[in-house]
Amino acid sequence: MGPLTKVPAPTLVIKYEGIFDFEGLYKTLVSWFIDQGYRFEELSLKHKVPSLAGTELEYIWFAWRRHNEYTKFCVDMIFKLYDAKDLDVIKDGKKKRLTKARILCEFHGYLELDYSKRFGGNKFLQGLNKFLQYQILMKPMEGVIGSMWWDELYYRTLKLHAVIKEYLALEAKGNAYFDMW
Amino acid sequence: MLKHKYEGKDQVVVANWRLKYKDYHHLKNLYTTMHEWLVEEGWASRSDPDFPEDYFVMREKPHEGGNEVWWWWTVKKTPVDKGGQNSYYQWVMDINVHVILLKDVEVIHEGQKFKTNWGEPEIKAEARLIMDKDDVWKKHPLLKYFNTIVHKRILLEKFQAQELELYRECYRFQEAIKTWLQMKTWLPEPELGKFWPEKGLGSVQ
Numbered sequence: 362m363g364p365l366t367k368v369p370a371p372t373l374v375i376k377y378e379g380i381f382d383f384e385g386l387y388k389t390l391v392s393w394f395i396d397q398g399y400r401f402e403e404l405s406l407k408h409k410v411p412s413l414a415g416t417e418l419e420y421i422w423f424a425w426r427r428h429n430e431y432t433k434f435c436v437d438m439i440f441k442l443y444d445a446k447d448l449d450v451i452k453d454g455k456k457k458r459l460t461k462a463r464i465l466c467e468f469h470g471y472l473e474l475d476y477s478k479r480f481g482g483n484k485f486l487q488g489l490n491k492f493l494q495y496q497i498l499m500k501p502m503e504g505v506i507g508s509m510w511w512d513e514l515y516y517r518t519l520k521l522h523a524v525i526k527e528y529l530a531l532e533a534k535g536n537a538y539f540d541m542w
Numbered sequence: 543m544l545k546h547k548y549e550g551k552d553q554v555v556v557a558n559w560r561l562k563y564k565d566y567h568h569l570k571n572l573y574t575t576m577h578e579w580l581v582e583e584g585w586a587s588r589s590d591p592d593f594p595e596d597y598f599v600m601r602e603k604p605h606e607g608g609n610e611v612w613w614w615w616t617v618k619k620t621p622v623d624k625g626g627q628n629s630y631y632q633w634v635m636d637i638n639v640h641v642i643l644l645k646d647v648e649v650i651h652e653g654q655k656f657k658t659n660w661g662e663p664e665i666k667a668e669a670r671l672i673m674d675k676d677d678v679w680k681k682h683p684l685l686k687y688f689n690t691i692v693h694k695r696i697l698l699e700k701f702q703a704q705e706l707e708l709y710r711e712c713y714r715f716q717e718a719i720k721t722w723l724q725m726k727t728w729l730p731e732p733e734l735g736k737f738w739p740e741k742g743l744g745s746v747q
Contacts, residue, residue: 384726391728400709401728403716407562408725409662 364480364490368506370470370515373522376463377529380448383460386528390440393524397517399424399436415444415462425473432507433473434514436521441465466525470518472511516541547616552673552680552693553634556705557712563723564662566649568742569611569641572663572722575738576637579718583711585617585635594618608643608661619711620675621704630693632675633708635715638666658742665719669712671704 394401405421422438445462475481480490494506505511516538523536577593580586586593597614615637621628644661674680679689693701718733720726724740727733 387726388728400706402557402709403559403713403728405560405562406720406725407564408723409562409564 364475364487364494365506366474368472368474368511370472370511370518373468373470373518375466375522375525375529375531377466377531378463379529380450380459380461381464381529382457383442383445383462384458386525389524389528390521393521394422394424394436397426399426399434415446416442418442418445427476428510428513430477430479431475432510433476434510434517435471435473436518437469437471439465439467464529468518468521470514472507472514474507513542548670548672552689553670554673554705556669556671557709558666558668559712559716560667561665561716561719561723562662563664563725564643566647566658566660566741567663567723568658569644569661569663571738571742572719573613575722576639576665576715576719578738579715579733580615580617583619583714585619586615608645609641611641611644612639614638621707628704629676629678630674631704632672633711634670634672635712636666636668636670640664640666667712667715669708671701671708673701 391401402423402425403420404423405419407417407419409417411417418441420438420440422440423435424438425433425435428434441464442460443463443465445460448459448461450457450459474494475490480486480493498507499505519536519538520542523534523539526534577586581588594616595613596616597612599612601610603610615635617635617637619633619635621631621633641661641663644659647658647660649656649658673693674689679685679692714729714733717727717729721732722738722740
């Protein structure tokens with residue numbers, strides 16, 4: 362077994378059907394990443410009108426942040442809208458454009474180790490990397506390499522999950538781990 | 543001998559994205575908007591013979607649902623430093639556009655009839671940061687031994703700053719196209735504003 366390059370965190374999913382402010386949600390998500398110091402990349406976006414039921418939109422995002430010289434926090438995110446239709450709604454006497462759609466949102470967070478390839482050169486460096494990972498970074502009973510960074514990544518991704526739940530005013534909004542990191 | 547255009551170059555892909563849109567749009571105006579943005583931002587010259595269009599093809603296949611258009615651009619920019627143009631780094635952006643199912647249609651927009659297109663354009667962009675663009679360090683008898691350590695260690699901050707700048711530039715280009723296609727954007731300021739009529743129609747009011 363060679364040195365690891367990726368340590369994944371559990372995937373988080375949100376599904377929602379209803380009326381919401383899509384523009385607001387989109388900007389909130391992007392600003393969350395930017396405020397947290399991530400580099401945000403919109404890798405792919407698709408816009409299709411497959412039927413009269415509405416538009417289908419797919420966004421594939423990737424955000425990353427250098428945590429230290431060895432570790433990078435990465436979040437892959439898929440954001441899909443099905444049957445999206447714009448609606449004009451009067452709220453507090455003001456006309457507002459909202460969207461009615463089904464949303465599917467998935468986050469895959471992971472740690473990228475040795476992203477600068479400092480230990481990628483020769484067999485000796487690779488062995489050193491493996492020693493660092495399995496003897497120093499992996500603590501007994503934890504079973505995850507770089508668990509102190511992994512924890513931070515996971516709790517931060519949970520916060521993003523909570524931001525969406527809050528924005529969509531879901532019944533299960535809130536985050537039991539809001540005080541972590 | 544055939545070889546890849548980036549073979550032997552010290553380069554890193556800084557940003558790459560893909561945009562697919564299947565709906566009404568005016569293809570000629572989309573082409574113009576993309577061209578104008580690149581010219582305005584210093585990626586290409588306004589002179590048509592110098593514009594780096596590597597490939598353009600249009601296949602007329604009406605029996606298969608519509609025409610097919612391809613165009614490939616490789617645009618380059620030399621970043622500007624405090625001391626003038628940077629001689630070590632170069633920004634390169636490969637832009638590939640592929641349109642399928644392209645049809646001429648007429649639409650009623652704000653009570654007026656317009657000729658436009660319906661189809662599925664797919665736009666791909668890949669931004670690369672090229673180091674030692676003229677191979678000055680690589681060919682130098684002494685400097686060639688220090689090239690890697692200089693750009694990966696000693697000038698690391700400069701390299702990361704260049705990377706960030708290029709990433710921003712590449713996404714500003716995406717923003718310009720998304721603004722034109724009336725898609726949701728996320729940068730604080732929309733690119734190009736509304737100067738180029740969105741989807742080629744804009745507002746006739």
